[in-house]
């Protein structure tokens with residue numbers, strides 16, 4: 465079928481953050497089967513921080529991600545499996561193994577100002593015959609011109625699509641629109657958008673992205689993802705159907721996998737809590753949420769104070785250890801005042 469809009473579901477990758485990287489093979493099989501039967505074209509499977517992310521710094525996976533990719537590939541009769549790769553966290557061999565396990569797409573993710581570290585990974589993706597995507601994270605942290613410059617770099621390396629990634633759920637709809645519009649005028653490859661719901665704007669931002677020309681959009685079932693989670697896949701299906709876009713995804717089956725499969729194993733509902741709201745407000749990487757909760761408990765400080773400080777410091781993905789430094793520093797200050 466000809467789709468006007470391509471939905472990429474990230475439940476089994478971004479959702480890994482909320483699951484503390486503890487997906488079981490059976491959970492992955494059930495979600496993969498449900499997504500496939502509902503008509504989802506692409507879905508992503510890997511550690512939350514991408515291939516090779518299982519580590520003390522990012523959180524250890526319970527089950528090896530290659531095993532999960534393989535299981536998902538067995539269930540996916542029509543859907544194609546994507547993997548995320550952050551250069552340095554994942555290496556060439558990880559991507560080659562992911563392809564052997566069944567991956568058909570790679571999204572090479574860098575901080576919004578760092579696309580130049582990804583040249584060899586984009587080239588490798590193309591060489592391996594994958595649909596190869598450049599994924600610019602923390603898009604709120606760079607002015608529009610910088611984002612365009614970095615997208616052009618990705619395109620020059622061979623990326624077939626560029627994503628604007630609102631990792632902190634910090635962008636407002638007009639800011640999404642100006643970013644996508646600027647890319648539309650400057651690059652000739654497809655444009656995608658990945659949102660987080662920390663300010664309750666994920667759906668509005670996804671609509672703004674589509675209105676401005678994005679044709680690939682990310683979502684997760686029941687919003688399962690970092691921070692307050694992602695744009696809700698089953699809601700996107702309903703909204704874009706109302707707007708007369710063809711996504712190729714059937715509403716009842718996608719609702720069924722969300723509500724009868726994912727909802728049953730979610731550790732908690734994806735709500736906008738005090739902390740995730742502050743992530744959107746201060747522009748902090750959504751996957752810092754659970755580490756921040758842990759650090760706040762360990763050092764007896766307010767999670768929101770940690771997040772405001774991290775936002776002020778412009779902390780980026782990969783600096784998870786800073787969360788504990790900031791919490792310790794806040795605790796020291798508190799005790800020296802008393």
Ligand SMILES: C[C@H](O)CC(=O)C(=O)O
Pocket residue numbers: 478512513514573601602629630631632658690750751781
């Ligand atoms: C590694 C991150 O979780 C990638 C992502 O989904 C984002 O930046 O948002």
Ligand SMILES: [Mn+2]
Pocket residue numbers: 478631658659660689690750
């Ligand atoms: Mn994300």
